Amino acid sequence: MPRGSRNVAAGQVVEDTIQPTPALSERTLAVSCSKFIAAWGSRAWPPIVHKVLPHRRPGTVGSAPRERRLPPRGATGACNVKITVVGAGKYGSTTAQRIAEKGFADEVVMTDVIEGLPQGLALDMSQSRPIERFETKVTGSNDYGPTAGSDIVIVTAGKPRKPGMSRMDLLTDNAKIVGGVAREVAATSPDAVVIVVSNPLDEMTALFQRVSGFPTERVMGQAGMLDTARLADKVAERLGVSPLDVDAITLGSHGDTMVPVPSRVRVQGKPLTELLPAGDIAQLIQATRDGGAEIVSLLKTGSAYYAPSAAAARMAEAIATDEGAIMPVCAWVAGQYGLSGVYLGVPARLGRRGVQEIVELDLTDSELKDLRAAAEAVRGKQADVDSLV
Numbered sequence: 001m002p003r004g005s006r007n008v009a010a011g012q013v014v015e016d017t018i019q020p021t022p023a024l025s026e027r028t029l030a031v032s033c034s035k036f037i038a039a040w041g042s043r044a045w046p047p048i049v050h051k052v053l054p055h056r057r058p059g060t061v062g063s064a065p066r067e068r069r070l071p072p073r074g075a076t077g078a079c080n081v082k083i084t085v086v087g088a089g090k091y092g093s094t095t096a097q098r099i100a101e102k103g104f105a106d107e108v109v110m111t112d113v114i115e116g117l118p119q120g121l122a123l124d125m126s127q128s129r130p131i132e133r134f135e136t137k138v139t140g141s142n143d144y145g146p147t148a149g150s151d152i153v154i155v156t157a158g159k160p161r162k163p164g165m166s167r168m169d170l171l172t173d174n175a176k177i178v179g180g181v182a183r184e185v186a187a188t189s190p191d192a193v194v195i196v197v198s199n200p201l202d203e204m205t206a207l208f209q210r211v212s213g214f215p216t217e218r219v220m221g222q223a224g225m226l227d228t229a230r231l232a233d234k235v236a237e238r239l240g241v242s243p244l245d246v247d248a249i250t251l252g253s254h255g256d257t258m259v260p261v262p263s264r265v266r267v268q269g270k271p272l273t274e275l276l277p278a279g280d281i282a283q284l285i286q287a288t289r290d291g292g293a294e295i296v297s298l299l300k301t302g303s304a305y306y307a308p309s310a311a312a313a314r315m316a317e318a319i320a321t322d323e324g325a326i327m328p329v330c331a332w333v334a335g336q337y338g339l340s341g342v343y344l345g346v347p348a349r350l351g352r353r354g355v356q357e358i359v360e361l362d363l364t365d366s367e368l369k370d371l372r373a374a375a376e377a378v379r380g381k382q383a384d385v386d387s388l389v
């Protein structure tokens with residue numbers, strides 16, 4: 001099939017399959033950061049930009065002739081970015097791996113309190129580079145020295161849920177952990193953009209910002225990308241279509257007051273409300289709200305990390321490449337949607353300075369009411385986090 005001739009849904013970034021022909025040099029195939037940024041600077045809706053990465057043959061190592069080798073992975077080329085992942089547990093290590101393999105950062109540093117864990121994982125990840133075709137430097141450390149000067153910090157440190165627990169049950173323990181991390185990050189990477197993922201998400205994001213003293217636009221939380229992906233996947237399963245054909249969004253909190261937005265869900269461009277009866281949509285929305293608990297109850301120890309790490313890595317990519325993509329994140333609202341002074345899941349444009357803009361969607365009256373209820377539910381809890389550190 002000729003390059004560029006595939007049918008692609010609006011808003012998708014598509015990399016053409018890279019053919020290792022002698023005629024195409026590695027230099028020709030590399031897409032520079034600046035070209036990528038120029039291409040994406042003006043992109044707007046839909047919020048989640050799916051990256052369709054066709055299957056690639058594993059790279060050959062050793063004696064393969066030079067012209068037969070595949071170029072490194074990484075659609076954008078590395079962007080002179082250093083990323084630290086705090087917490088090298090399931091979420092943290094998988095996020096580090098995804099970022100390293102995507103190839104947009106020069107360096108990924110993992111740090112954790114468990115001696116040897118981040119170092120061992122970093123060595124293991126590094127040794128996959130010749131096979132998986134990426135060049136990102138991956139290191140691990142038990143202190144913050146090697147993380148100094150990071151451009152992006154992803155905070156995954158903290159306890160995950162056990163079956164029967166709500167995210168709020170983690171509040172006291174994780175507040176102490178995230179508060180300590182915020183002090184270390186403020187001292188060692190004072191200019192970083194921070195993505196918090198530790199739960200309870202909305203409260204931990206607010207707490208990190210308060211303890212670090214960072215401007216609100218440089219501290220955000222990951223939840224909406226994950227909840228949106230869960231909703232899109234459930235809609236796709238229900239209708240028997242590709243998940244890449246579904247555009248969805250969820251707003252609000254990462255908890256009981258999550259606000260999936262059915263009026264904005266499109267399947268192959270058609271409104272979901274025209275494809276399913278209201279009762280079926282309500283079931284999908286409830287399943288999305290319960291999506292994390294469903295996985296926790298199956299795993300029995302620990303919580304989800306494949307989809308969550310994909311969400312955090314995608315946010316980091318949008319920040320690192322300054323692409324201006326709009327995605328649902330936990331961000332500080334200051335007047336948008338008639339709400340102020342609270343961290344809440346809203347669509348935001350991301351770039352190298354963090355949250356560049358909060359985007360106001362047209363919501364139905366009932367969706368707007370739910371979003372306002374979510375804001376009030378988390379506002380009080382966020383105000384209380386100061387007493388926990």
Ligand SMILES: NC(=O)c1ccc[n+]([C@@H]2O[C@H](COP(=O)([O-])OP(=O)(O)OC[C@H]3O[C@@H](n4cnc5c(N)ncnc54)[C@H](O)[C@@H]3O)[C@@H](O)[C@H]2O)c1
Nearest residue numbers: 087088089090091092112113157158159160197198199308
């Ligand atoms: N926001 C979301 O969408 C979302 C999704 C899934 C999980 N989570 C949350 O992410 C967090 C991590 O989940 P996980 O599955 O990786 O748990 P995990 O237990 O596998 O890993 C947590 C890691 O944090 C480390 N840690 C603890 N205190 C630390 C500190 N002070 N400094 C550095 N590291 C420290 C632990 O040693 C451990 O390795 C949990 O709070 C979980 O609830 C959030």
